Amino acid sequence: MRPSRPAPSDSPAQAKESEPIMRERIRFGVTAAALAGVMLAASACGGTTRGDDGGSGAGSGGSTAEADPDAEIPEGLAISFLPKQLNNPYFTVADAGGKEAVEELGGEFKEVGPSEATASSQVSYINTLSQQGSDVIVLAANDPNAVCGALNQARQAGSVVVTFDSDTAPDCRDLFVNQATAKDIARTQVEMIAEQIGGEGEIAFLSATPNATNQNAWLELMEKELAKEEYSGIEVVDTVYGNDDDQKSFNEMQGLLQTHPDLAGVVSPTTVGLAAAARYLSSSDYKGEVALTGLGTPNQMREYVENGTVEEFALWDPANLGYLAAYSGASMSAGRITGEQGQTFEAGRLGEYTVRADGEIVLGPPTVFNKGNIDDYDF
């Protein structure tokens, strides 16, 4: 900022800028701009460009310590769950499964998280957990990279980091507990929608946030699956995003049906989206006309399966996912596994699991829910 000059004493009520000051200021501005330009030009020659460096990775990578499959899991392990956001029914169930496992192991369970599913908000919570000396941090990441720095600091401070549901870049965590392989999830959903619309017609996707790691992976694989010969009658006409917000998803579903009058089916690979879409569909004229399927929880979808709005949908049991994540983290913290491919460990009532490449552990294929079996599940 430039100090303003005292006004000429003979013109106390002068509102206009006096000419010389104006000109001087313009000259100052031009000089500053020119200077900035020169600096830019100078700095443009030689510098850090994309591809210079091996990317963002700087993680400590796989542990070099030997695994001891018979190591005791010590009592009192602090195992903390950090979901994408609090008060999301899906994560409430997953974290409850985690709590069950932590109690079996005699550890200390904790669930913390932001009230909004943003990338940066999780960083504060990771730092807090690290500061509290949490032994295991179980995280569902809102952004695969924004949490990396904080996670690696926490790992350097001695925490084991397990991701579940949504992974981070592999060099920022020790283990990733995958609900099902993305391929299985995509294939199951494509099979369901193809069957429900009789193998041909227009379909659309109602997804979560545009940046959601897993939803994007599934969408891509579903498109790939649909490109197969057997699905040539099915055309994807639109992809909309409900941001995992009930009202937004509801509105997007409404919009989809209005913009695409020939729509035969909608696939929503997110629990919030599917429930909101079903709520709209059940009270609209399209009920029974437009097929709806995707990933949802039995408790949220029971009403719509019973009233015929939705025929079938799929999901893994999130409680089992949280349960497995807690056991994985505890096993690693105790030294039973180190995250190397091929190592096996016991996960309580779920039995034995094997660590795959890149520290990935897969829960199993998704379960399909329909009128016949939905009452067997309560989550």
Added chain:
Amino acid sequence: MGPEVDTPGTSAAPAPPARPRTGARTGAALRSLLHTREASIIGALIASVLAASLLVEGFASGRNAGFLVLDVAAIALIALPMTLVIITGEIDLSVASTLGLTSAVMGQLWVLGVPLETIVPLCVLLGAVLGAVNGLLVTVAGLPSLAVTIGTMALYRGLAYVVLGDRAVADFPFSWTGGATARLPGTDLPWVALLIAVLAAVFALVLHATPVGRSLYAIGSNAEATRFSGVSVRWTKLWLFVASGTVAGGAGVFWTLQYGSARADNAFGLELSVVAAVLLGGVSIFGGRGALPGVLAGVLLLGTIRNALRLADVSSDVLSIVTGLLLVVSVVLPTTLARVRARRPRPAPPS
């Protein structure tokens, strides 16, 4: 706001009923008022730091202080020019969107293969341009800054999505992303703390020790009178918006490197945290009143409370309630006190 002489200072001064209203008196009263408002917020900061150190395990450590500073770094940076803007009676609500757009442009330029050494100054320059757009709309077109910056808040955020779409660019070199959060040698404090301190010193000097700074208070109290006294209100405001945009652009660069992720939705809603911190720091939303040390204390107070409550395992919902209540109290309390004082008999303002 009342007539020119009836600055907020008079309403809060413990004045005898028939006090003569000279300019000197008003100035002294204003200063003492500033002193008390600031003193209370700084007192609250010290009290909460002491309480957190004693009561919350893990709070009183250098490592945690580093986390705390990184948590509030972007807010602290943007709050500096925001303080000056609000003191002149204007507001800049587009800062978080400026940050987001800068971040998106930074990501896009990086994808296009532009070296970071060029991207960083370009992004800061972009911030300055975005700020200048606000400033020109306010000064040349004569529109209220609230309306202008609500508009550009949506506009800049929209442009950010145009530039980067739904993608996130995250393959910045670790030497830069790690460097953004690097600690000062021998301490747990990130280097950005030093940057904030230097910038704060510069802004404090300008605000509290130069004629320009004094003119900002004058503009906030009565822009018309200030203009007639020979201060170029329009140029001053324009430069303030440029400063605000520049710092927001710089904060965008820092944010992108700090989280290692360029996204169009970065810092969504941060403008409210910034304005909240500035108001908590004792700056009047109506302009003409406030001081930079109070604002820094306000930023740190919000950061301390959030940090301590998180360490104490208070859930994020309760956390929002607590910070919200704090803000309401900080606004309601002085107003209520002023109203109580106003009940006393007062002489008619000089005409």
